[in-house]
Amino acid sequence: MQPTITDTVTAAWKAAWDEGDVDALDAIVTADYQRESTGTKKVTGLAELKQEVLDVRAAFPDLTTRIDKVIASGDDVAIFWTTTGTFTQPLRGVPPTGGVVETRGSNALTLRDGRIAYERVTWDSAELLADLGVPSLGSAFEEAPDVVVDNLSGNLPSDVMKGFNRQFITGVTVVTTVDDEGRPRGLAANSYASISLDPPLVLVCVQKTSSTYPALFQSSHLGINILSNDQLGTVRTFASKAPDKFADLEWHAGPHGTPLIDGSAASLEAEIKERFQAKTHTIFVGRVRHAEVGEAHPMVYKAGHFFDGARLEEL
Numbered sequence: 001m002q003p004t005i006t007d008t009v010t011a012a013w014k015a016a017w018d019e020g021d022v023d024a025l026d027a028i029v030t031a032d033y034q035r036e037s038t039g040t041k042k043v044t045g046l047a048e049l050k051q052e053v054l055d056v057r058a059a060f061p062d063l064t065t066r067i068d069k070v071i072a073s074g075d076d077v078a079i080f081w082t083t084t085g086t087f088t089q090p091l092r093g094v095p096p097t098g099g100v101v102e103t104r105g106s107n108a109l110t111l112r113d114g115r116i117a118y119e120r121v122t123w124d125s126a127e128l129l130a131d132l133g134v135p136s137l138g139s140a141f142e143e144a145p146d147v148v149v150d151n152l153s154g155n156l157p158s159d160v161m162k163g164f165n166r167q168f169i170t171g172v173t174v175v176t177t178v179d180d181e182g183r184p185r186g187l188a189a190n191s192y193a194s195i196s197l198d199p200p201l202v203l204v205c206v207q208k209t210s211s212t213y214p215a216l217f218q219s220s221h222l223g224i225n226i227l228s229n230d231q232l233g234t235v236r237t238f239a240s241k242a243p244d245k246f247a248d249l250e251w252h253a254g255p256h257g258t259p260l261i262d263g264s265a266a267s268l269e270a271e272i273k274e275r276f277q278a279k280t281h282t283i284f285v286g287r288v289r290h291a292e293v294g295e296a297h298p299m300v301y302k303a304g305h306f307f308d309g310a311r312l313e314e315l
């Protein structure tokens with residue numbers, strides 16, 4: 001009996017996704033094959049599909065796909081599937097979490113002469129990461145035009161953005177965690193914000209190039225220490241790339257093992273709930289599990305300078 005189009009597509013797909021034999025896809029698509037992601041609206045071709053298969057398989061070496069249902073009607077075919085795998089290698093710059101994901105998707109295929117000419121997919125590697133708790137804000141940025149400030153270039157000059165930020169006064173925190181060898185790690189950050197009191201949610205934005213970032217990304221908890229006016233040395237250490245920033249520091253572990261810096265104005269330990277990918281940074285959202293509020297006055301940061309939070313003049 002002749003194999004049906006469903007059999008041919010399913011076999012090539014499993015060869016590509018489950019075994020990495022991406023060239024098996026050549027036989028089932030037309031020369032002008034196009035693939036649209038319904039999430040990002042991006043349209044790509046066969047080369048990008050092959051690369052995506054290879055990238056996802058590299059990140060999830062045990063990836064397996066189950067075809068749940070195929071519905072064919074003339075030249076229209078819909079495939080419903082479930083994929084499982086363990087996130088063990090980086091994907092799209094996201095460090096592996098070791099988590100197991102089970103993700104579901106569907107492809108709507110349009111056939112021409114028995115080959116796939118066009119397919120609409122409810123899934124891509126960004127969706128996979130979202131299923132792992134690492135949603136990306138990337139597509140929103142790509143679609144949004146830059147804010148026009150000079151009417152000519154349409155781009156916001158970075159010195160304007162810097163100038164804007166210099167007008168914003170914040171405290172200074174040290175964001176802490178432990179790495180996979182149990183060593184305390186941390187960096188200075190003023191991107192802390194309280195999201196809500198009930199539930200007690202906080203956020204902090206961390207640059208992916210930070211040496212603390214991989215440990216932070218893989219941690220279940222993070223610490224946020226609001227520095228006091230007595231900790232100028234501490235902020236300088238944590239804004240540096242010093243190999244052991246905790247060497248000359250008094251600190252203690254919170255109930256979930258996160259380093260909390262002694263003498264801080266306040267410290268908290270939060271369970272990491274979301275890791276939003278925002279281009280160069282990750283926005284960590286945490287649910288606060290423990291907090292310590294001290295007597296010391298906070299340090300104040302404005303335009304690259306540190307000030308004494310005990311000597312503020314009320315308006």
Ligand SMILES: Cc1cc2nc3c(=O)[nH]c(=O)nc-3n(C[C@H](O)[C@H](O)[C@H](O)COP(=O)(O)O)c2cc1C
Nearest residue numbers: 187188189190191205206207210211212239240241
């Ligand atoms: C006042 C201040 C605020 C900062 N805020 C942030 C921040 O919110 N996010 C971030 O990723 N880096 C921030 N930085 C920069 C990092 O602290 C700095 O890049 C540090 O060297 C990173 O260390 P690491 O690479 O060892 O993690 C800030 C630095 C200072 C001085």
